[in-house]
Amino acid sequence: MDKTVNQKAWFLVLPVFLVVAFSAILPLMTVVNYSMQDTFGNNQFFWNGVGWFKELLDPSTDLGGRFLDSLARNLFFSAVILAIEVPLGIVVALSMPREGWSVAACLVILALPLLIPWNVVGTIWQIFGRPDIGLLGYTLNHLGMNYNYVSNEFDAWATVIVMDVWHWTSLVALLCYAGLKSIPDAYYQAAQIDGASRWAVFTAIQLPKMNRVLLIAVLLRFMDSFMIYTEPFVVTGGGPGNSTTFVSIELVKIALGQFDLGKAAALSLVYNLIILIVCWIFYTVMTNAGNERPAKQGVA
Amino acid sequence: MENIAWMAWTLPTAIFFVMLSLTLGVMTWLAVAYPEAERIGILRIPTTRGDRLFISLVLTAVIHLLWIAFVGTDAIATLPIGEEGVEISSLWLATLISLLSAVAIFRTV
Numbered sequence: 263m264d265k266t267v268n269q270k271a272w273f274l275v276l277p278v279f280l281v282v283a284f285s286a287i288l289p290l291m292t293v294v295n296y297s298m299q300d301t302f303g304n305n306q307f308f309w310n311g312v313g314w315f316k317e318l319l320d321p322s323t324d325l326g327g328r329f330l331d332s333l334a335r336n337l338f339f340s341a342v343i344l345a346i347e348v349p350l351g352i353v354v355a356l357s358m359p360r361e362g363w364s365v366a367a368c369l370v371i372l373a374l375p376l377l378i379p380w381n382v383v384g385t386i387w388q389i390f391g392r393p394d395i396g397l398l399g400y401t402l403n404h405l406g407m408n409y410n411y412v413s414n415e416f417d418a419w420a421t422v423i424v425m426d427v428w429h430w431t432s433l434v435a436l437l438c439y440a441g442l443k444s445i446p447d448a449y450y451q452a453a454q455i456d457g458a459s460r461w462a463v464f465t466a467i468q469l470p471k472m473n474r475v476l477l478i479a480v481l482l483r484f485m486d487s488f489m490i491y492t493e494p495f496v497v498t499g500g501g502p503g504n505s506t507t508f509v510s511i512e513l514v515k516i517a518l519g520q521f522d523l524g525k526a527a528a529l530s531l532v533y534n535l536i537i538l539i540v541c542w543i544f545y546t547v548m549t550n551a552g553n554e555r556p557a558k559q560g561v562a
Numbered sequence: 563m564e565n566i567a568w569m570a571w572t573l574p575t576a577i578f579f580v581m582l583s584l585t586l587g588v589m590t591w592l593a594v595a596y597p598e599a600e601r602i603g604i605l606r607i608p609t610t611r612g613d614r615l616f617i618s619l620v621l622t623a624v625i626h627l628l629w630i631a632f633v634g635t636d637a638i639a640t641l642p643i644g645e646e647g648v649e650i651s652s653l654w655l656a657t658l659i660s661l662l663s664a665v666a667i668f669r670t671v
Contacts, residue, residue, distance in 0.1 A: 288569070291579060295570040305567040312630055312653065319631035535623050542620070550607050 296527035303521065314528035325516075325525050329532075331504070332512040339508065340487040343426045347483055348476065350427070351434025356468070358439055369439075372432040384496025387425040391497070411498060415505040418498045422506055425493055430486070434479045441475035442468060474548070481544040488537065509533055589615055603671040614671050618664035625663065629656035 297314055299307040320326040358368050375383070391411050393399040402409040411421040449467045458466070491510040494500065500507035500515075507515075513533065517526030589612060600608035609617075630653065637649035 291575075292569045294578070295572060295575045298572060298575055299570055301570070305570070307570045307572075309572060312635055315627065315630050316635065319627060532627065535620070535627070539620060539624075542616070546607055 293527045293530060296523045297531050298524075300524045310524060314524050315532075317525070318528050318532060325529075328504075328507075328512055328516075329509070329529055332507050332509045335506070336488055336490075336508045339423070339490070340484055342423055343430070343487050344480060344483055346423070346427050347431045347434050348480060350431050351479065352438050352472070352476075354431065354435035355438035355442055356464070358435070360443075369436070372435055375429050375432050376436075378429070380492035381496055383425065383429050384493045387421060387428075387493075388497045391421050413502055415502055418502060418506050421497060422494045425497065426487065426490070429493070430483060434483065437475040437479045438472055441472035445471045477544065477548050481541075481548070484540065484544075485537065488540070585615070605671050609671055611668075614668050617671060618660075618667045621663055621667065622657075622660035625660045626653065626656045629653060629659075 296307075298310060298312070300310045300313075301307045314325070317323045317325045318329050321330050354372070359365050378386070390396045391399045391409075393403050393410050399409055399411075408414075409417050411417040445467060449471075450463070453463045453467060489510055490508055491514070494506050494508060495511055495514075498506045500511045509529075510533075513526055513529055516522050516529060592611065598611060600610050602608050633652060633656075635651045635653045638652045638655070639650045640647040641650060
């Protein structure tokens with residue numbers, strides 16, 4: 263490994279670097295530039311210093327109130343869907359068959375929601391939930407529940423959450439199933455000999471062995487739900503009122519609705535920072551999970 | 563300059579990015595010239611110089627945002643430059659704290 267080091271290989275990275283520069287680095291620099299200025303269009307900019315950040319972090323201003331409210335909503339949404347999808351995904355994975363033709367059938371059925379594009383999922387649920395023609399909305403209203411996601415905040419939230427659970431529980435289940443499949447039979451045989459209960463097998467063998475995939479699932483689902491835009495935008499449009507306006511929806515409203523590039527840039531930078539920190543924490547935990555016990559000296 | 567008008571460059575942000583790219587350049591050169599092994603610090607995770615730089619930069623951003631949110635950016639001094647003088651924002655204190663925390667991170671993490 264340390265005999266021949268060929269630095270020429272770095273030139274092969276150059277095309278990727280150029281693509282990333284134009285698709286990520288230059289736009290990000292521009293966003294930083296925008297966040298320090300105000301504009302009225304026509305490429306005319308006026309220096310505003312950290313003014314937008316001040317406003318953004320002050321709950322008493324319009325911008326700050328909207329940002330912090332949508333952030334709180336978004337965190338609550340992420341917490342709720344994680345609390346539902348992770349246990350549900352584990353249960354689904356545990357109850358899936360281990361061998362035979364039904365495995366393939368289960369996998370295909372589970373994978374179906376994952377293959378549908380976000381905006382189509384939104385449209386499906388938007389129609390599904392309508393009280394006049396949608397199967398769900400019509401049925402619920404006929405059962406005596408006054409369900410209307412357009413006018414009732416709780417109904418809107420319930421619809422968005424159930425939609426996300428429908429769309430993404432499969433992902434958690436598939437990941438958990440992969441984790442379960444990797445457990446050697448010897449563990450189960452040992453448990454059987456010891457006379458372990460079903461619960462003991464779950465807590466002592468299956469859950470620890472699913473540790474890594476569960477972390478990946480939680481990371482993926484948190485990031486995805488924290489950045490969610492399309493589905494609630496299609497179903498509720500952020501309403502009723504602002505009740506399902508998540509951070510990305512608020513961001514698009516400010517950037518493209520009001521064309522306040524400075525405010526939107528400041529918001530997106532703080533949003534980006536939160537995501538970066540969470541990503542880093544998850545990444546660090548994931549790459550170090552299970553590595554602690556063996557001595558790390560000289561491994562690097 | 564017409565072509566990059568949409569990027570809305572300003573002197574302060576340009577200085578910021580030049581400093582940032584210089585830092586990254588120096589760190590890259592250091593990594594090539596003086597390779598180092600990972601070590602485990604107070605966070606109980608193996609880190610390289612690059613990791614510690616990343617942590618420092620992220621912490622710097624957080625410290626500045628928290629400062630703006632909770633302390634504000636009032637002027638703490640006026641430098642006798644020009645007619646009206648140049649006001650020094652208290653945000654520079656956050657920068658100072660960030661530098662100190664970066665030193666601490668590079669030594670202990």
